[in-house]
Amino acid sequence: MIEAHDLVKRYGSTVAVSDLSFSIRPGVVTGFLGPNGAGKTTTMRMILGLDAPTQGSVTVGGRSYRDLPAPMREVGALLDAKALHGGRRARDHLLCLAQSNGIPRSRVEEVLRLVGLEGVARRRAKGLSLGMGQRLGIASALLGDPAVLIFDEPVNGLDPDGIHWVRTLMRTLASEGRTVLVSSHLMSEMALTAGHLLVIGKGALIADTSVDEFTRSSSRQSVHVRSPQAAELAARLREAGATVRAGSTSRAAAPVTGTDAGTGPGVIEITGMDSAEVGKLAAAHGIALSELIPVKASLEEAFMELTRDSVEYQAAGVTR
Amino acid sequence: MTGAAIAPAGPDHRAAFRAATFADVLRSEWTKLRSVRSTFWALAVTVVLGIGLGAAISAAAAHGYAKSSVSGKLSWDPTGVSTSGMAIASLAIAVLGVLFISSEYSSGMIRTSLIAVPKRGRVLAAKSLVFAVVTFVVGEFTSFAAFFVGQALIAGHAPHAALGDPGVARAVVGAGLYLTALAVLSVAAGTLLRHPAAAIAAMIAVLFVLPGIAQALPDSWRNPVTEFWPTQAGSQLTNVHHSAHTLQPWPGFGVMCLFTAIVYAIAWTLLDRRDA
Numbered sequence: 001m002i003e004a005h006d007l008v009k010r011y012g013s014t015v016a017v018s019d020l021s022f023s024i025r026p027g028v029v030t031g032f033l034g035p036n037g038a039g040k041t042t043t044m045r046m047i048l049g050l051d052a053p054t055q056g057s058v059t060v061g062g063r064s065y066r067d068l069p070a071p072m073r074e075v076g077a078l079l080d081a082k083a084l085h086g087g088r089r090a091r092d093h094l095l096c097l098a099q100s101n102g103i104p105r106s107r108v109e110e111v112l113r114l115v116g117l118e119g120v121a122r123r124r125a126k127g128l129s130l131g132m133g134q135r136l137g138i139a140s141a142l143l144g145d146p147a148v149l150i151f152d153e154p155v156n157g158l159d160p161d162g163i164h165w166v167r168t169l170m171r172t173l174a175s176e177g178r179t180v181l182v183s184s185h186l187m188s189e190m191a192l193t194a195g196h197l198l199v200i201g202k203g204a205l206i207a208d209t210s211v212d213e214f215t216r217s218s219s220r221q222s223v224h225v226r227s228p229q230a231a232e233l234a235a236r237l238r239e240a241g242a243t244v245r246a247g248s249t250s251r252a253a254a255p256v257t258g259t260d261a262g263t264g265p266g267v268i269e270i271t272g273m274d275s276a277e278v279g280k281l282a283a284a285h286g287i288a289l290s291e292l293i294p295v296k297a298s299l300e301e302a303f304m305e306l307t308r309d310s311v312e313y314q315a316a317g318v319t320r
Numbered sequence: 321m322t323g324a325a326i327a328p329a330g331p332d333h334r335a336a337f338r339a340a341t342f343a344d345v346l347r348s349e350w351t352k353l354r355s356v357r358s359t360f361w362a363l364a365v366t367v368v369l370g371i372g373l374g375a376a377i378s379a380a381a382a383h384g385y386a387k388s389s390v391s392g393k394l395s396w397d398p399t400g401v402s403t404s405g406m407a408i409a410s411l412a413i414a415v416l417g418v419l420f421i422s423s424e425y426s427s428g429m430i431r432t433s434l435i436a437v438p439k440r441g442r443v444l445a446a447k448s449l450v451f452a453v454v455t456f457v458v459g460e461f462t463s464f465a466a467f468f469v470g471q472a473l474i475a476g477h478a479p480h481a482a483l484g485d486p487g488v489a490r491a492v493v494g495a496g497l498y499l500t501a502l503a504v505l506s507v508a509a510g511t512l513l514r515h516p517a518a519a520i521a522a523m524i525a526v527l528f529v530l531p532g533i534a535q536a537l538p539d540s541w542r543n544p545v546t547e548f549w550p551t552q553a554g555s556q557l558t559n560v561h562h563s564a565h566t567l568q569p570w571p572g573f574g575v576m577c578l579f580t581a582i583v584y585a586i587a588w589t590l591l592d593r594r595d596a
Contacts, residue, residue, distance in 0.1 A: 049438040050431055051595040066438040069339030077435050083428030085356060092355035100348035100436045101340045140432070144337075 001026060001179055002047060002148060006056035009042050009203075016042040017203040020056075024181050024198070026147070029174045031194030031211070032183035035307050039203035040183040041079065044152055047181075048077050060148055072101040076141030077150040081133045081157075086126030090117060090136050093125055098143050111139040130157035138169070148179040155189060167193045187303035191215075201307040215299055223270040223278050226291035230266040233287045240281060242273040269295070345437055345446040353420065353450055362416035363458050366409040366499075370462035371469055373405030378470035385478035398481040399488050399560045402470020403463055406495045406558065413455055413499050414523040417506025420451055422516040434596045444591055448507045448584070455503035460496035467492045487560040490569060494557030497573065501554055502527075505580040511587035527551050550579035 002024040009017040017039040024030045034040050045051040047058050049065035057064065060075055068074050084093055094108045112118045115135040120128060128136060134157060141149055151170070155163045170193050174180045184190050190197060190211070197214050199207040207214060227233050234244045246268060270278055275294040282289050353359050381401045385393070421444075424430035437443050467483075474480040483489045506523055513519040531552050534545035543565040546552050554576025556562075557569045567575060 045595075048435050050434060052593075068438070070337055071340070071438055072436055073337040079431060079435070080428055083431045085352075085423060085427050085429045087356045087358070088352070089355060092351060096348045096351040096355070097432065097436050099351055100345050100433075102338060102344045 001062070002058070002060050002150075002181060003062075004043070004047075004056065004058040007043065007046060007053050007058055008055035009039070009046060009051060010054045015203055017046070017053075020200065020203070020205055022198055022205065022208055024179055025196070026179040027174060027177050028195040029170050029180045029182060029193050030196045030198055031190030032181055032198050032200070033187060033190050033303065034183075034185065034200040034206075036185050038185075038200045038307070040185075040200065041152055042203075043200070044077075044079060044150055044181075044183065047150060048075070048079070050079075070101050070144070072097065072103065072144035072146065074144070074146050075148045075150065076144060076146040078134075078137040078141045078154060079150075079152045081130075081137035084125050084136070087124055089122050089124055090128065091121040093136065094140055094143060097140050101144055103143055107143060107145075111142045114142060115139040131159055131162045134158055134162065134166075138166070146178070149173055149181070151180075151182045153183055153185070155184075187300045191299045199303070199306060201309070206306055215302070221271070221274070222295045223273065223275045224267070224291065224293040224295050225270060225278060225282075225289060226267050227282070227287060227289050228266055229287045230268050232285070233282055233289075234268055236281060236285050236287070237268075237270055237273065237278065240273070240277075242278075243271045245269045245271075267291075340437070342442055342446065345442045346450060348437075349443075349446040349450040353454065356423075358419055358423075359416065362412045362419075363454075365412040366458055367462050367465075369412070370403075370405045370409035371466045373408055374402050374466035375405075375469045375473055377404045378402045378473045382474040382477035395561075396479060397560055398471060398474050398479060399467065399485075399491050400558075402467050402474065402481075403492065403495050403558065405466055406463060406499070409459070409462055410499060410502055410527060411524070413459070413503050414506045414527060415520055417451055417455075417503045418510040418519040418523055419516055420510065421447055421507055422510040422514055422519050425514040426516055431596055440591050440596075441588055444507070444511055444584075444588055448504050451507055452500050452503050456496060456500040459499035460493065463492050463495035463499075481560070485560075487569075491558050491560045494569065494573070498554050498558050498576070501573070501576050501580055502551070505550075505576075505583060508580065508584040508587040511591055512583065548575060550576045 002022075004020055004022050007017055007020040008015075020039075020043060032040050032043070042051060043058075046053050047060065047065065059065075060068065065071065065075065088096075091108060091112065094111065095105065097103075098105065098108050109118070112121050115138055117132060117135055117139060120132060125133065125136065134154065138151075138154065141151070154166050154170075158166060170180055170182055174195070182190075182193060194211055196210050197207060198205070199209075199214075225233065237244050273281075275292055279289070279292055282292075378398075378401050385396065388396075421430075424433055433443055434440055467481075471480045471482070481488050483492065505526075506519075509522055509526075510516070510519045513522060531545070531549055534542050534549065537545070547565050547567055553567050553572040556566050556572030559566075559569070562568065566572065
């Protein structure tokens with residue numbers, strides 16, 4: 001259980017996190033989602049006592065991280081897999097961490113086996129590949145067999161095999177009743193691993209919801225229609241209260257107007273009405289339809305829609 | 321692999337865990353120190369140059385003794401000659417001490433360390449203690465070895481010293497103690513400055529540059545510097561003979577320890593307060 005109350009972090013005049021409150025429950029993978037620069041890492045650093053909150057507080061299992069008697073036994077964390085001394089052998093790296101929390105040496109061998117690094121345990125950390133380094137970081141998080149796990153972008157740099165392994169691991173950890181917080185800037189990644197979502201943008205909470213609910217509430221549904229009488233249909237649909245835009249084949253964002261009747265590509269996108277209603281309306285007016293397709297926005301699009309206003313840096317001139 | 325259990329007994333065996341202690345952090349820091357190559361090289365330099373340079377200077381000075389002036393003979397200090405390699409040793413210890421913590425900052429390891437041990441003062445205390453003990457053992461060994469090798473080379477060519485002579489045992493032991501205080505000062509400086517290059521530069525300035533500059537100053541400025549500059553004052557413990565405008569051996573060493581304590585306290589406070 002991780003609980004944050006009105007968490008604020010300011011660096012000078014920059015607000016990294018503002019009034020963030022949440023509680024992360026055990027037994028489910030919680031995806032911590034937000035564009036780059038949204039404050040995910042800063043929040044995690046505050047949970048782990050690396051950064052002091054400007055205001056507010058955050059606790060793990062009811063206690064502030066710095067007050068945990070044996071932190072690694074309660075919280076396992078991977079913020080940055082490269083945060084280690086490159087000249088130290090993988091096994092020694094894990095050993096010094098284990099020792100600092102009174103974790104027996106035998107556990108080092110266990111986690112090395114668990115992440116599949118027993119073959120390179122004697123290699124110095126700088127000689128490990130990106131994927132192996134990530135596995136070493138995960139091994140260090142698992143050392144204390146903790147009830148709470150925090151991973152910052154754990155699949156970054158992993159090959160497909162490694163990505164699959166991490167996803168399975170996250171779900172296994174959660175199914176064992178642990179609290180698992182995983183950050184990502186990719187909605188598609190979270191859709192595959194997480195059961196719950198915490199979405200932030202520009203340091204503020206945007207959504208705290210289950211993945212299913214998020215999909216249901218925010219995916220914009222539309223209806224794609226092709227018709228030789230598209231302009232007439234568009235007019236009828238607007239009368240009925242639907243929103244109509246020129247279809248995707250024309251790529252124009254401007255609404256269809258009556259002037260291009262018969263000459264346009266004949267494709268329109270309708271929102272605010274489902275495909276059955278569109279079909280009935282067309283039939284009632286004797287309008288022929290050559291295509292009628294319900295379109296569901298992907299989770300990725302829903303996420304981008306949600307966080308569009310809070311993206312720190314946006315490429316100029318890109319319209320969607 | 322994906323089917324492997326994360327814990328042999330499941331999460332429930334967590335109930336058995338005990339609180340982490342300072343002794344745990346000491347063990348951890350010892351593992352950190354012995355598991356990087358820079359430790360081996362710096363300590364090898366300390367021992368080899370500390371003894372070897374002392375031996376070379378002893379041999380050369382002893383052969384020149386007969387031809388030296390009366391004043392040269394009067395100020396002949398066989399103990400000081402035999403342990404003159406310790407200056408290089410002090411540089412190696414200072415660099416290693418600074419790197420012991422600042423390399424954690426440059427690599428990012430410090431974040432991993434502070435997540436493992438969020439009671440940050442423990443990390444600094446354990447690092448300082450482990451490094452001080454290692455330096456004390458290596459320093460005393462080097463100092464005594466350099467003394468005996470040096471005296472053996474001097475004997476027969478010039479008057480040599482014995483441990484029983486007044487002040488000699490204290491000076492030889494003092495050379496190791498001086499390195500030990502320097503070790504703690506270096507770890508504190510590394511913690512304070514965080515950047516390896518900056519911290520090493522600061523230690524070189526404290527050890528060599530500023531005392532060197534002081535030599536060029538008028539007496540009214542130079543004397544208080546040679547008297548109270550921490551490393552100058554501390555090094556009085558390693559001298560058999562007392563020279564003008566310097567503190568007595570133990571008070572001098574006290575000044576160095578006091579300075580180290582102040583730097584350590586600032587480092588402790590900043591480590592605790594700063595975002596890592």
